[in-house]
Amino acid sequence: MSALDGVVIADFGRVLAAPYATMMLADLGAEVVKVEHPRGDETRTWGPPHAHGHATYFLSVNRNKRSRTIDLATPAGVAAARELVLGADVLVENFRPGTMRRFGLDHESLREVHRGLVYCSVTGFGAGAGAALPGYDLLVQAVGGLMSVTGGDEPTKVGVALVDVLTGMHAAVGILAALRHRDRTGLGQLVEVDLLSVLLSSMVNQSAGYTLAGVVPGRLGNRHPSIAPYEVFPTADAPVVLAVGNDRQFARLCTALDLPPDNRFTTNAQRVAHVDALFDLLAARLRARPAAEWFAVLTPLGVPCGPVNDLAGAFALAESLGLDPTAEVGGMRLPANPIRLSATPAAYRLPPPNLE
Numbered sequence: 001m002s003a004l005d006g007v008v009i010a011d012f013g014r015v016l017a018a019p020y021a022t023m024m025l026a027d028l029g030a031e032v033v034k035v036e037h038p039r040g041d042e043t044r045t046w047g048p049p050h051a052h053g054h055a056t057y058f059l060s061v062n063r064n065k066r067s068r069t070i071d072l073a074t075p076a077g078v079a080a081a082r083e084l085v086l087g088a089d090v091l092v093e094n095f096r097p098g099t100m101r102r103f104g105l106d107h108e109s110l111r112e113v114h115r116g117l118v119y120c121s122v123t124g125f126g127a128g129a130g131a132a133l134p135g136y137d138l139l140v141q142a143v144g145g146l147m148s149v150t151g152g153d154e155p156t157k158v159g160v161a162l163v164d165v166l167t168g169m170h171a172a173v174g175i176l177a178a179l180r181h182r183d184r185t186g187l188g189q190l191v192e193v194d195l196l197s198v199l200l201s202s203m204v205n206q207s208a209g210y211t212l213a214g215v216v217p218g219r220l221g222n223r224h225p226s227i228a229p230y231e232v233f234p235t236a237d238a239p240v241v242l243a244v245g246n247d248r249q250f251a252r253l254c255t256a257l258d259l260p261p262d263n264r265f266t267t268n269a270q271r272v273a274h275v276d277a278l279f280d281l282l283a284a285r286l287r288a289r290p291a292a293e294w295f296a297v298l299t300p301l302g303v304p305c306g307p308v309n310d311l312a313g314a315f316a317l318a319e320s321l322g323l324d325p326t327a328e329v330g331g332m333r334l335p336a337n338p339i340r341l342s343a344t345p346a347a348y349r350l351p352p353p354n355l356e
Contacts, residue, residue: 002029
């Protein structure tokens, strides 16, 4: 028995944000029918890399789903889609606002005939004044402020479509909340998430620094605006991260590096005020030994420290810690669902589907 056994999701999502949300729910037991145009989801062609004859981009967010091709440009396709939705508990879509209305598949049209339907709409900039704006992750990283705090000499995007992933997570949480409400009342509701709002919320302390104190941060590189030392340092062979979060950790770091007391660095506030001098002092000591040695020396002391891994190193670390970061699905080795439930764990029943 899985947590979401019996929940049927009609998934009209494409590309990343919506498919990520529905995959998370499928892993937890929901039955997900992925509705695709006969040409297929765009990400089926987004390669290289490829594996098992498919683009790995598509494979990354579509396990545990069945594919059904429906051409909404035809009356037969609209009828088939409507029949699917009337038998579902949840509808997820990320078309431009107004698209589903053309087919009579919008929330207002459906709520009178399916009062228990949870309807999740994912957009780039909402359904109001921003409805016509294209919702691409890179665009939202730019206009949403993320690139203004990321990078060094020039604005830099995050190396993955992070806003899409965060939006998918928020969509899944909203769907689960709406299902809980339906359990109590029998009534569905509209769940709306948009990439821009999700990004502004997900920038947490940076966003609150602006809304509460009027602070507009600039590009930070690998440095933290409120904590020091909290950045990347050179060693004898490879970069290493120090993420020192309190004065006790800093005192242990000083002991390990044989650093004498310095009044400029006694408290975190003082360290932030003198962060350049602190960086130079620490870098001079850290360059004496390789990154792996510092990791081995500092970690047992409770000093947060680690090498800058590539993905191979990251998966190897997770495996060494017993975190089981991958799952075998139909002969494919995919990243595992990170949610661990003691009674109803994630299950991997189906590989990403071929186009119906």
